[in-house]
Amino acid sequence: MPHLTNTIEIHASPETVWAVLGDLAATPDWLPGTVSARIDGTTRVCVMADGSHVQEQISGYSTEYRTFEWRHVQVPLPVRDSHGTFTVTARDDAASSTVTLHTQFEPLDRTAADGVTKMIDGAFQQSLEALRRFVERGVRWNAT
8 A cells, every 4th residue: 555745834924824724625726636625524626627526525623732633535546555644843943844645545556556556646745735835925726
């Protein structure tokens, strides 16, 4: 099962970054391809630009530690048992933050594992970059 770690430094306080990342229904503001999101109990349901749906079971949500865990219930990717953890930590200067995304998943086709892993790694890093742009400059993913 591949394990990925994606990180990004954001020039904003951890509280500011968490205000965006921790607002689970605000995902369409910063996550590329997401047109709507809602919270149904402990499940986040996102509708993507192509009409597909992503459902994530959210657990371990902690404002104090600025972290949450997710597990895909439904995702339009060639994977199963996809889950991970987002964490926001302060950098040494306290005016900047690091967002870390740890992810694990099992490719449906083991012969395509390298390609799927590379694709998911790139997509998650792009997502963190979009989060950085939104927090630092207020640029939405779908801004023209």
